[in-house]
Amino acid sequence: MTFEIVSFVVLAVATVATAIGVIAFKNAIHSALSLILTLLFLALFYLQLQAMFIAVVQILIYAGAIMVLFLFVVTMLASDQDELALRNQIPWQRMVGGLLGLILVAALSYLLFTGAQVTGTTASHAESLKQAITTYQGDTQAFGMALFHGFLFPFEVTSLLIVVAILGALVFGRRTN
Amino acid sequence: MTNLSLWVLVLPLLGFIILGLMGRFMPRTAILTIGWGACGLAFLLAAVNFINMLSTSAAQRSNDSVIYHWISAGTFSLDFGALLDPLSMTMLLVVTGVGLLIHIYSAGYMADDPGLWRFFAYLNFFIFAMVLLVIADTFLFLLVGWGLVGLASYLLIGFWYQRRSAVAAAQKAFVINIIGDLGLMLAIFLIFAQSGHLDYGSVLAHTFSGGTATAICLLLFVACAAKSAQLPLYMWLPDAMEGPTPVSALIHAATMVTAGVYLVARTSPLFEQSSVALAVVAGIGGVTALYAASIALVQLDIKRVLAYSTISQLGYMFMAEGVHNYAGGIFHLVTHAFFKALLFLGAGAIIHALGGEQDMRKMGGLWGRLRITGVTFLIGALAISGIIPLAGFWSKDEILGSVLAQATASGNVWYYVLWIIGIVTAGLTAFYMFRLFFGIFAGSYRGETATAAEHNAEVNEAKDENTLVTAAGHQHTVHIRYSAIHEVPRVMSTPLIILAVLSVVGGFIGSLALFGLPGWSPLTSFLPSGLHAHAADLPLGLAWISTGLSLLAGVLGIGLAWRFYGKGFGYKTQMQGNPLYQLVFHKYYVDEALNAVLVTPILALGRGLTRYLEGDVLDGGSRGISMVFHGSSAVIRRVQTGYMRNYALGILFGVVVIVVYYAMRG
Amino acid sequence: MPLTAYLIVSAVIFTIGVIGVLIRRNPLIIFMSIELMLNAVNLSFVALSHFLDSVDGQMFVFLVLTVAAAEVVVGLALIVSIFRTRHNIDVDEMNVLRG
Numbered sequence: 001m002t003f004e005i006v007s008f009v010v011l012a013v014a015t016v017a018t019a020i021g022v023i024a025f026k027n028a029i030h031s032a033l034s035l036i037l038t039l040l041f042l043a044l045f046y047l048q049l050q051a052m053f054i055a056v057v058q059i060l061i062y063a064g065a066i067m068v069l070f071l072f073v074v075t076m077l078a079s080d081q082d083e084l085a086l087r088n089q090i091p092w093q094r095m096v097g098g099l100l101g102l103i104l105v106a107a108l109s110y111l112l113f114t115g116a117q118v119t120g121t122t123a124s125h126a127e128s129l130k131q132a133i134t135t136y137q138g139d140t141q142a143f144g145m146a147l148f149h150g151f152l153f154p155f156e157v158t159s160l161l162i163v164v165a166i167l168g169a170l171v172f173g174r175r176t177n
Numbered sequence: 178m179t180n181l182s183l184w185v186l187v188l189p190l191l192g193f194i195i196l197g198l199m200g201r202f203m204p205r206t207a208i209l210t211i212g213w214g215a216c217g218l219a220f221l222l223a224a225v226n227f228i229n230m231l232s233t234s235a236a237q238r239s240n241d242s243v244i245y246h247w248i249s250a251g252t253f254s255l256d257f258g259a260l261l262d263p264l265s266m267t268m269l270l271v272v273t274g275v276g277l278l279i280h281i282y283s284a285g286y287m288a289d290d291p292g293l294w295r296f297f298a299y300l301n302f303f304i305f306a307m308v309l310l311v312i313a314d315t316f317l318f319l320l321v322g323w324g325l326v327g328l329a330s331y332l333l334i335g336f337w338y339q340r341r342s343a344v345a346a347a348q349k350a351f352v353i354n355i356i357g358d359l360g361l362m363l364a365i366f367l368i369f370a371q372s373g374h375l376d377y378g379s380v381l382a383h384t385f386s387g388g389t390a391t392a393i394c395l396l397l398f399v400a401c402a403a404k405s406a407q408l409p410l411y412m413w414l415p416d417a418m419e420g421p422t423p424v425s426a427l428i429h430a431a432t433m434v435t436a437g438v439y440l441v442a443r444t445s446p447l448f449e450q451s452s453v454a455l456a457v458v459a460g461i462g463g464v465t466a467l468y469a470a471s472i473a474l475v476q477l478d479i480k481r482v483l484a485y486s487t488i489s490q491l492g493y494m495f496m497a498e499g500v501h502n503y504a505g506g507i508f509h510l511v512t513h514a515f516f517k518a519l520l521f522l523g524a525g526a527i528i529h530a531l532g533g534e535q536d537m538r539k540m541g542g543l544w545g546r547l548r549i550t551g552v553t554f555l556i557g558a559l560a561i562s563g564i565i566p567l568a569g570f571w572s573k574d575e576i577l578g579s580v581l582a583q584a585t586a587s588g589n590v591w592y593y594v595l596w597i598i599g600i601v602t603a604g605l606t607a608f609y610m611f612r613l614f615f616g617i618f619a620g621s622y623r624g625e626t627a628t629a630a631e632h633n634a635e636v637n638e639a640k641d642e643n644t645l646v647t648a649a650g651h652q653h654t655v656h657i658r659y660s661a662i663h664e665v666p667r668v669m670s671t672p673l674i675i676l677a678v679l680s681v682v683g684g685f686i687g688s689l690a691l692f693g694l695p696g697w698s699p700l701t702s703f704l705p706s707g708l709h710a711h712a713a714d715l716p717l718g719l720a721w722i723s724t725g726l727s728l729l730a731g732v733l734g735i736g737l738a739w740r741f742y743g744k745g746f747g748y749k750t751q752m753q754g755n756p757l758y759q760l761v762f763h764k765y766y767v768d769e770a771l772n773a774v775l776v777t778p779i780l781a782l783g784r785g786l787t788r789y790l791e792g793d794v795l796d797g798g799s800r801g802i803s804m805v806f807h808g809s810s811a812v813i814r815r816v817q818t819g820y821m822r823n824y825a826l827g828i829l830f831g832v833v834v835i836v837v838y839y840a841m842r843g
Numbered sequence: 844m845p846l847t848a849y850l851i852v853s854a855v856i857f858t859i860g861v862i863g864v865l866i867r868r869n870p871l872i873i874f875m876s877i878e879l880m881l882n883a884v885n886l887s888f889v890a891l892s893h894f895l896d897s898v899d900g901q902m903f904v905f906l907v908l909t910v911a912a913a914e915v916v917v918g919l920a921l922i923v924s925i926f927r928t929r930h931n932i933d934v935d936e937m938n939v940l941r942g
Binding site: 004005008012015016019020022023028031032035038039042045046049050051053054055057058061062065066069070074076079090094097098100101102104105108109112113125128129130132142143146147150151154155158161162164165166168169171173175 | 844847848849850851852853855856858859860861862863865866867869871872874875876878879884885886889890892893896897898899901902905906908909910911912913914915916917919920921922923925926927933935
Binding site for chain 2: 861863865866868934935937
């Protein structure tokens with residue numbers, strides 16, 4: 001029990017710290033590296049929550065593929081441009097934004113602490129996750145069964161979305177002259 | 178029956194659509210096939226329906242079939258249905274029958290016109306609109322048909338759109354017809370507000386309060402007066418002669434202008450509820466008949482003579498309806514359709530043979546060259562003059578008889594005056610018709626004598642007189658030598674002959690009570706009893722007096738015309754000094770008066786408003802409003818900083834407000 | 844650990860992402876902040892899935908992942924093409940719509 005609390009606290013602190021790093025580093029490359037760390041820590045969170053498949057996917061796709069794309073663009077574009085060299089035309093934005101963010105966190109936390117606790121009810125149509133894991137001998141197989149039975153249509157729609165996204169990227173990236 | 182009546186409506190529409198879309202690329206024969214076919218099949222279907230109807234008993238002859246449920250909202254429902262009863266059947270036969278003859282005739286008259294396809298498309302469209310008007314079973318679709326025939330009329334008057342005068346005439350017709358449409362629309366609003374229905378069956382069975390009934394009927398009559406060219410909305414019809422002559426025959430003589438007569442007959446239960454409205458109908462009809470006939474006496478353009486004659490005859494029809502004899506009005510409508518179409522087509526044949534000449538002064542002696550046209554024209558002239566036993570005699574006699582019957586039954590002196598007007602108009606009609614006939618056919622040909630100088634002088638004169646601008650000024654009439662005048666082709670003369678036969682025998686569908694056959698009245702017994710039941714009866718003796726007097730007036734008119742013009746038409750210059758002649762010749766200066774009283778002040782007002790009101794007051798107002806918006810938006814637009822992050826901040830602000838709201842609510 | 848703890852971590856990361864969008868002017872970092880927000884939501888999904896004993900939450904994470912990939916592809920392409928025309932990727936310079 002204590003191990004769980006300790007690991008949670010450590011993970012939480014590390015995740016929040018690296019997340020702050022994403023928005024605090026001046027250099028975009030540093031931000032991107034910090035984001036990769038955040039994503040890795042989140043994958044550990046997922047492991048702790050016994051979501052093995054999601055954790056692996058998080059590392060492979062997010063921390064791997066998407067962040068590589070980010071780094072590629074960051075290095076390609078002028079990363080030497082110093083953001084602070086340009087005059088900030090709306091200086092009050094930073095203060096107001098930070099203030100509103102604090103209020104948001106405070107309000108959300110207040111809501112979460114005082115709000116109705118989850119009583120462990122399951123959606124009626126869905127089968128129990130833990131039961132499914134024992135039945136199918138593992139989280140991944142349970143996930144696959146659910147994906148290709150209850151969520152087949154959304155899954156197919158995402159494939160369409162990806163095709164459209166690829167086409168969009170091609171159109172934008174094409175040089176026209 | 179339902180399907181058949183629907184096809185009467187649909188066929189001309191199909192013809193219009195096909196010709197309108199593809200007629201441009203069609204050879205002449207295809208255009209004629211479609212144009213004639215659409216109208217001919219419609220006529221055949223109407224005839225088949227008519228025979229079916231004859232075989233049913235009188236009670237079953239009214240057939241209202243719903244074709245399309247249009248609107249249904251709560252208790253209110255509106256269907257498009259076809260009402261086939263004896264009244265609409267009579268109109269249907271006249272419209273499609275005369276329409277078919279005129280379609281055939283047009284093939285010859287318009288043979289050389291490059292816009293032949295357009296012409297037939299418009300003609301089919303007109304037939305469609307007129308059929309819709311006639312068979313509609315609600316006031317709403319009556320209004321649709323009413324508007325569409327106005328549109329068809331506009332298109333056909335302005336058919337030769339290269340002519341300024343034709344375009345102006347078309348616009349005039351349209352504008353005046355809009356006044357009528359407005360009247361009809363207001364009447365329909367009033368009917369709906371008072372009765373809650375729009376279909377004939379419910380509305381005509383409804384009893385309106387006295388004032389409302391009068392208001393509805395007067396508004397309806399405004400529509401009728403505009404469509405049927407009655408005082409004071411008649412001005413468009415003479416100008417409408419700018420259209421091709423077959424159009425004048427079809428729309429502005431035989432069918433469309435009788436829509437008003439039809440409407441009064443259709444809504445006769447309403448008119449029966451208002452004696453005031455009926456008196457107005459009768460009075461306007463009588464005055465119009467006399468007024469238009471007097472103008473027709475001195476016109477020189479042969480089509481304008483016929484145009485004023487049409488107005489005058491329409492006045493007769495309204496006169497009959499004003500004295501409860503709706504069947505008599507419809508009877509005259511039918512016979513008038515025959516002989517007036519005949520006269521117009523005859524005039525068209527003459528104009529065609531003379532290469533576009535419409536001025537009576539340049540005609541004469543054509544009897545020798547245009548034999549078929551001459552004979553048929555003579556039959557038409559005799560028919561309209563009310564000479565026994567031609568069609569016009571019976572119907573005119575019926576009208577005059579019922580006016581006299583109303584006079585004796587009511588004892589009102591004004592009905593006697595109306596009757597005398599009718600008799601006098603009959604004499605005038607005979608006179609101007611035979612003035613026209615002798616002017617065209619008697620004496621010697623005057624077309625060749627006009628030299629170039631004379632022609633120019635006439636053009637100037639015509640411009641001054643503002644009468645023959647079309648005939649002499651714009652049209653560049655070719656003066657054809659007498660020997661070069663040829664009878665019109667058979668495609669044109671055949672309709673003339675058919676119409677001439679109809680003008681001879683058409684009257685026998687009326688009552689022959691006068692001649693010892695009281696049981697013989699096919700039309701009257703065919704039409705619904707409501708159309709004649711309210712008319713007063715006339716003792717046989719008085720009927721003979723009325724008949725004799727009108728016949729005498731007709732013969733007298735012809736005799737006078739023979740006396741003056743029998744040797745040929747001479748344009749009597751000494752008449753020009755006569756103030757009465759000048760007054761009538763200039764159509765009582767109505768156009769001039771309208772210009773002075775209405776057009777000039779309105780134009781001046783418009784100019785004044787443009788100069789003084791629009792510049793500073795109205796524009797100032799709108800400028801002021803725009804200043805307000807300009808100023809306020811200059812302040813507000815600061816919100817639109819253009820920084821995306823700023824907008825995102827707005828979103829966050831909204832989110833925080835919502836979340837905090839929930840947190841506060843607990 | 845209770846569910847609330849995970850959700851609060853999620854809320855904190857989400858807010859960090861929001862603030863990042865608001866205060867940074869480099870569109871790449873703004874994008875990364877958006878990824879932060881998406882991941883914060885993912886965390887709450889997985890946590891809820893765990894505590895509700897239902898696989899549905901993980902399903903949503905999977906879909907969010909796909910959408911995020913698509914969004915990044917299009918977004919980065921947009922940034923590249925904007926940089927090509929303006930040689931400058933400060934979002935504050937993109938203010939054509941200013942009133």
